[in-house]
Amino acid sequence: MSKHITHWIGGAAWTGTSERRGDIYNPATGKVTGTVDFASVAEVDAAVGAAVEAFASWRNASLAKRSQVLFKFRELLDAKKDELAAIIVEEHGKVHSDALGEIARGQEVVEFACGVPQLQKGGFSEQASTGIDVYSIRQPLGPVAIISPFNFPAMVPMWFFPLAIATGNTVILKPSEKDPSAAQFLAELWKQAGLPDGVFNVVHGDKVSVDRLLEHPDVKSVSFVGSTPIAKYVYENGTRYGKRVQALGGAKNHMLVLPDADLDLVADAAVNAGFGAAGERCMAISALVAVEPIADELIAKIKERIAGLRVGAGCNATSEMGPLVTRQHADKVISYVEAGVKEGAELVVDGRLHPIDGDDTADGFWLGPTLFDKVTPEMSIYTDEIFGPVLSVVRVESYDEGLALINANPYGNGTAIFTNDGGAARKFQNEVEVGMVGINVPIPVPVAYYSFGGWKASLFGDTHAYGAEGVHFFTRGKVVTQRWLDPSHGGINLGFPTNS
Numbered sequence: 001m002s003k004h005i006t007h008w009i010g011g012a013a014w015t016g017t018s019e020r021r022g023d024i025y026n027p028a029t030g031k032v033t034g035t036v037d038f039a040s041v042a043e044v045d046a047a048v049g050a051a052v053e054a055f056a057s058w059r060n061a062s063l064a065k066r067s068q069v070l071f072k073f074r075e076l077l078d079a080k081k082d083e084l085a086a087i088i089v090e091e092h093g094k095v096h097s098d099a100l101g102e103i104a105r106g107q108e109v110v111e112f113a114c115g116v117p118q119l120q121k122g123g124f125s126e127q128a129s130t131g132i133d134v135y136s137i138r139q140p141l142g143p144v145a146i147i148s149p150f151n152f153p154a155m156v157p158m159w160f161f162p163l164a165i166a167t168g169n170t171v172i173l174k175p176s177e178k179d180p181s182a183a184q185f186l187a188e189l190w191k192q193a194g195l196p197d198g199v200f201n202v203v204h205g206d207k208v209s210v211d212r213l214l215e216h217p218d219v220k221s222v223s224f225v226g227s228t229p230i231a232k233y234v235y236e237n238g239t240r241y242g243k244r245v246q247a248l249g250g251a252k253n254h255m256l257v258l259p260d261a262d263l264d265l266v267a268d269a270a271v272n273a274g275f276g277a278a279g280e281r282c283m284a285i286s287a288l289v290a291v292e293p294i295a296d297e298l299i300a301k302i303k304e305r306i307a308g309l310r311v312g313a314g315c316n317a318t319s320e321m322g323p324l325v326t327r328q329h330a331d332k333v334i335s336y337v338e339a340g341v342k343e344g345a346e347l348v349v350d351g352r353l354h355p356i357d358g359d360d361t362a363d364g365f366w367l368g369p370t371l372f373d374k375v376t377p378e379m380s381i382y383t384d385e386i387f388g389p390v391l392s393v394v395r396v397e398s399y400d401e402g403l404a405l406i407n408a409n410p411y412g413n414g415t416a417i418f419t420n421d422g423g424a425a426r427k428f429q430n431e432v433e434v435g436m437v438g439i440n441v442p443i444p445v446p447v448a449y450y451s452f453g454g455w456k457a458s459l460f461g462d463t464h465a466y467g468a469e470g471v472h473f474f475t476r477g478k479v480v481t482q483r484w485l486d487p488s489h490g491g492i493n494l495g496f497p498t499n500s
């Protein structure tokens, strides 16, 4: 049966009729499974209107009430994670265990946000001047927009909305049109958790809805995650309209392998981080920088592991890697494989030939794990973010050459070093120009009480997602200077107030 996904406004599914719609696919079969409404300006305005109305009371809901709702949401999310994972698998294509992993990482942020009474505390200085106390408070912004990509339909929205809601804001989420159902499911969970109507709203759609959110005067901030060109566009336009914007962009993550590393550990890590979620992770490793003389041995180990990988529909328990998200994206990734061969890289493993498990997969959007050797920095498979299961090995002669390569890259999301030399790892952590660094850890996504964000073309704005920076982003500071009048302090004094 074909599903129809529509907006969630004011605590209920939208009853209007959208004039524009998109198809939803199951990437494993290539079949259309439903449609999703694309919001018009009027529909976005209705969602923002609901968020404005709800903000008037939610901003004053007690900290106790807010954390109770968050605890309840966390319990429901945990209880229903298998159901949500199945929804993600059907529209995104990733395997079920991977979908559970993204839910778990999003749940971590919900758990962090449950501590809002502690997180939103201000400071107090008694007797800052004689008879005067000074204190700071942090207040919510108002309705905030979250615009998310296809690759983590549950986790990325949960990088933002738990803290936005916990700190007293109301939310309009615009998820990816490619896998919209997870947002719908999360909206229903909020309702069951007792969140007042209008605090969490979802509008589906494309550029029309994004542009309206950017310009709408009642939307106070924008949290965006997606590709670099759109992140830049969102940052430039959102700030032009006077909004606070954090816009996380694309990536090209390097893994630097020093000759003293444990090559079996490295081969496992490279395969996991290169091909997990079919390489459709912003923290995927796409460039493996091998400091010679280890490349031949390492490539042999990676090749052996790739041969054993089970590629098939994400809903099959035996699958380790699923399809790409759309036919168009699969074609684009395959065109990079062709370009790599043409540009002279050595195709060690051709993912176009990898067997696909299961029935009904003939029309799915497949590409198996692909490995290139002897990749050079000028080749398009190196310069571009491919966002697919294509791992490029670049051979270098020294740590310094590897570091220079990483630092010259326009992206700076994540990176990792593999070595048994603590001094080298410490030097790397100090010198590398990347926002998230792993030491013998290939996908260093920070835990919820730190913050997630890259450098350079991987982040526009200065605030990372979740953790203390997330609390800061979704609140604005106010400092109060108070004096309870003592008659002896009266009198006229036109001078600028100083401390005494």
Ligand code: NAD
Pocket (backbone or CB within 6 Å): 147, 148, 149, 150, 151, 152, 156, 174, 175, 176, 177, 205, 206, 207, 210, 211, 225, 226, 227, 228, 230, 231, 248, 249, 250, 251, 281, 282, 385, 387, 413, 454, 458
């Ligand atoms: P995308 O940029 O195509 O889409 C992201 C969002 O922007 C979607 O909601 C989409 O509807 C909207 N959008 C698309 N085109 C638009 C336009 N012209 N104007 C306005 N809005 C538009 O990204 P995607 O393909 O969904 O996701 C993959 C990208 O996201 C990759 O580049 C990946 O690296 C990046 N990503 C980054 C991070 C990070 O933390 N830095 C995390 C996840 C994904």
